[in-house]
Amino acid sequence: MAIRIIVQEPDPVLHEVAKPVSKFNANLHKLLDDMAETMYHAEGVGLAAPQIGILKRVIVVDVGDDNGLIEMVNPELVETEGEQLGPEGCLSIPGLNGDVLRHQKIRVRGQDRHGETWEMIAEDFLARAFQHEIDHLNGVLFTSIAERVYEIPRQDKE
Template identity: 90%
Template sequence: MAIRIIVHEPDPVLHEVAKEVTKFNANLHKLLDDMADTMYDAEGVGLAAPQIGVLKRVIVVDVGDDNGLIEMVNPELVEMEGEQLGPEGCLSIPGLNGDVRRHQKIKVKGMDRNGEVFEMIAEDFLARAFQHEIDHLNGILFTSIADSVYEIQRQGKE
């Protein structure tokens, strides 16, 4: 396992559509492990493979709830309902946040690291995290769909 370098805007890889994963092997397992390590090291709640320069449809999410770490390969939204407007940030766009409209509740379908298909229902913050990471797989950054974008106010250490 290793911590990878997170790609920052305006790197062109962040605007490309990631390719579907067809091989479920040790290379994919290492990618997933590295992505989780990288996300935790950066104190993020989600990471998509393009954010470390890998154009594959792979995401990891951990919003700190009972679900823990969720790995999903070839994720897709299959049901969406409701709307929420809330703040988002991105490890690839440090220093900026934005208010983004997302679905309140979703069903997401994908595969685990071994190619087994599974579905999850997600609401609220977890739904937001999934939608944000899936957008990365389609070359969409939150700054291009946000109602407003603003600089993060840093608190000084005392």
């Protein structure tokens, strides 16, 4: 595994639509492993392949709940319910947060690292994380859909 460099705004790759994955092989497995390691190293809760400069429909999410690390290839929202307005940040846009309106509950379908289709229902913060990462696959950043964007107060380390 390796920690990859996280692409930051205004890199144009963040605004492109990622391509579906069709080959489920060792290269994909390495990509998923590297993405998870990169996300944890950056203390994030999600990462999409375009954020490391790879235009593939691959995401990893871990919001610190009982689900642990979730890997999903070619994810898509198949059902949505309700609304939630809440804060979001992004590893590709350090220093900014935004209040973003998202679905409260979603059903997401995708494939695992071996190409097997699976789906899950996510609510609250996990649903928000999935929607944020899927947006990345479509070239959408939270700053373009936020109701309000604001700077994060700096935490100076002593």
